[in-house]
Amino acid sequence: MTRAFYENxxxxxxxxxxxxxxxxxxxxxxICGSALVTGYSKLCLVDEASKVFYSIxxxxxxxxxxxxxxxxxxxxxxxxxxxxxxxxxxxxQPDGYTLVALTLGLSESGLLSVGQGVxxxxxxxxxxxxxxxxxxxxxxxxxxxxxxxxNFVFSSLLQPDLVAWSSLxxxxxxCGDYDKALFYFRKLTIEKCRKPDPILISAVxxxxxxxxxxxxxxxxxxxxxxxxxxSNVMVSSALLDMYSKCGSVSLAIRVFNIMPERSVISYNSLxxxxxxxxxxxxxxxMFDEMLVANLKPDDSTFSALLSACFxxxxxxxxxxxxxxxxxxxxxxxKMEHYVYMVKIFGMAGELEEAYNFILCLPKPVDSSIWGALxxxxxIHGNSELAKAISQQLLESEPQKGAYRVxxxxxxAVDGRWDDVxxxxxxxxxxxxxxxxxxxxxxxxxxxx
Numbered sequence: 001m002t003r004a005f006y007e008n009x010x011x012x013x014x015x016x017x018x019x020x021x022x023x024x025x026x027x028x029x030x031i032c033g034s035a036l037v038t039g040y041s042k043l044c045l046v047d048e049a050s051k052v053f054y055s056i057x058x059x060x061x062x063x064x065x066x067x068x069x070x071x072x073x074x075x076x077x078x079x080x081x082x083x084x085x086x087x088x089x090x091x092x093q094p095d096g097y098t099l100v101a102l103t104l105g106l107s108e109s110g111l112l113s114v115g116q117g118v119x120x121x122x123x124x125x126x127x128x129x130x131x132x133x134x135x136x137x138x139x140x141x142x143x144x145x146x147x148x149x150x151n152f153v154f155s156s157l158l159q160p161d162l163v164a165w166s167s168l169x170x171x172x173x174x175c176g177d178y179d180k181a182l183f184y185f186r187k188l189t190i191e192k193c194r195k196p197d198p199i200l201i202s203a204v205x206x207x208x209x210x211x212x213x214x215x216x217x218x219x220x221x222x223x224x225x226x227x228x229x230x231s232n233v234m235v236s237s238a239l240l241d242m243y244s245k246c247g248s249v250s251l252a253i254r255v256f257n258i259m260p261e262r263s264v265i266s267y268n269s270l271x272x273x274x275x276x277x278x279x280x281x282x283x284x285x286m287f288d289e290m291l292v293a294n295l296k297p298d299d300s301t302f303s304a305l306l307s308a309c310f311x312x313x314x315x316x317x318x319x320x321x322x323x324x325x326x327x328x329x330x331x332x333x334k335m336e337h338y339v340y341m342v343k344i345f346g347m348a349g350e351l352e353e354a355y356n357f358i359l360c361l362p363k364p365v366d367s368s369i370w371g372a373l374x375x376x377x378x379i380h381g382n383s384e385l386a387k388a389i390s391q392q393l394l395e396s397e398p399q400k401g402a403y404r405v406x407x408x409x410x411x412a413v414d415g416r417w418d419d420v421x422x423x424x425x426x427x428x429x430x431x432x433x434x435x436x437x438x439x440x441x442x443x444x445x446x447x448x
Contacts, residue, residue: 002039014039018052030060037063041070065097072104077114080105096127100136107143115140119153129156135164142171147180162197170203178207182216189223196223198232205238214246231260237269244273262293268300275308280317283308299331306340310347318344339372346376351385367393378406386410 002017004010018036026032033056040049053059053067064087071080084102087094099122106115119137122128128137134157141150147168154160154168165188172181185204188194196204201224208217221239229235236259243252256262256270267290274283287305290297302325309318322341325331338361345354354373358365370393377386386406411419 002035006039006042009043011043011045014043028056028058030056030058030063034060034063034066037066037070041066041073044074046070046074046076059092061092061095061098064092065095065101068098069101069104072101072106075105075107077102077105077111081114094121094125096122096130096133099125099127099133103136103140106140112144112146115144128153129158131157131159131161131164135161135167138164138171139167142167142174145171145175147171147175147177162194162200165194166197166200166203169200169207173203173207173210176210178211181207182211185220195227198229198235201227201229202234202238205235205242209238209242209245212246214243214248214251217242217246217248230258233259233261233263233265237263237265240266240269240273244269244276247277249273249277249279262295264290264295264298264301267295268298268304271301272304272307275304275311278311280308280312280314284317297329297331299325299334299337302329302331303334303336303340306337306344310340310343313347315344315348315350335366335368338366338369342369342372343376346373346379349380351376351380351382355385355389374406378410381410383410383416 002014004013006014014036017039021027021029021032021036033052036052037049040046040052049067049070053063056063064083068080068083068087071077071083080102084094084098087098099118102118103115106112106118118140119128122133122137127133134153137153138150138157138160141147141153150168150171154164157164165184169181169184169188172178172184181204185196185200185207189196201220204220205217208220217239220242224230224235224239236255239255240252243249243255252270252273256266259266267286271283271286271290274280274286283305287297287301290301302321305321306318308314309321318341322333322337325337326333338358342354342358345351345357351373354376358369358373361369370389374386374389374393377383377389390406408419408424411417
């Protein structure tokens with residue numbers, strides 16, 4: 001019963017059910033209490049869940065696990081750990097589900113040591129090789145981007161489930177190791193003959209998009225067709241994004257045209273892809289089609305449209321879209337919108353206009369907005385404005401060498417070699433290194 005309530009976000013139904021449980025004399029029953037704790041926790045009413053938990057005098061392990069899991073789901077890992085300590089103090093021995101519950105709320109970078117402590121408990125209790133515990137540990141280490149540890153746990157599992165595979169593959173994708181993400185996806189689908197779910201497919205398509213390898217994307221698309229995921233909005237949008245970033249706009253449009261249902265996400269993906277490939281007016285046409293379909297654009301829609309204006313050098317269109325976003329659709333600009341506007345001004349050579357635009361923005365102004373203007377100064381060789389911007393940026397981010405490199409490039413164009421050497425010396429002194437550029441081409445199956 002409670003599952004139906006929290007899956008439909010039906011708080012009223014949950015409270016009525018709770019009242020009936022009490023009236024029927026089951027208010028102190030541990031099984032009913034566990035269901036109520038889970039239900040309230042899933043609705044993010046952890047205080048209500050806590051009241052139910054502490055009202056039951058005889059608590060079984062399932063009830064303890066429900067409450068620990070509830071704290072984890074709501075991000076209250078400290079309270080979960082306190083309850084776990086209390087549980088052990090009262091002589092209740094944890095099981096695998098308890099340890100899985102402890103890992104749920106661990107995601108902040110400073111909590112890795114806590115996760116490692118939980119892993120240690122799993123090792124001591126011999127639960128680390130059970131599938132559900134091992135999968136949660138793989139997920140834990142993947143969230144912290146500790147992929148060596150995630151792979152170690154994964155390799156220790158005799159029969160990892162789809163959750164473990166998904167966590168490992170998604171972790172590699174989020175860490176930028178797209179080759180390994182795609183390697184394990186192939187291993188899952190070809191060697192193990194397992195059927196992936198839409199979430200995993202979407203994560204792998206992100207990896208293919210970032211590697212800009214359309215051939216791999218087409219291979220994954222084949223998997224989508226075989227498993228009947230073409231109608232899934234999340235998968236279709238990921239396919240659109242992948243083909244667009246691989247430069248295969250015609251394939252992206254084909255995916256869009258055969259979608260049985262189009263959402264704002266679908267339109268945003270195609271508008272973004274068209275813009276990235278310099279097809280701004282086609283992006284505008286898709287925006288008009290979106291409005292005709294009575295879909296309400298969001299901030300991501302306008303980020304995609306402004307990006308299209310920037311890539312196509314459409315100054316007037318960019319201004320018009322920015323104004324429509326604010327005055328017609330009542331969308332408050334975010335940092336990325338401001339960055340695109342500065343780039344649109346800057347690429348049109350309107351550096352002073354861009355500078356004045358930034359001065360009118362709410363304070364404090366994000367450094368990425370100033371950085372966008374600095375890159376435009378580099379393109380147009382405006383050393384005086386670049387110097388003024390650099391001073392502000394270096395005050396807020398003194399360790400960032402990219403700004404000094406851009407400024408030194410501008411000075412080099414002006415022939416101000418003394419200033420170039422001074423900036424280069426400063427970069428060396430603070431120990432900042434500029435990562436070298438990298439590019440490759442793929443010949444058959446080899447990258448060169």
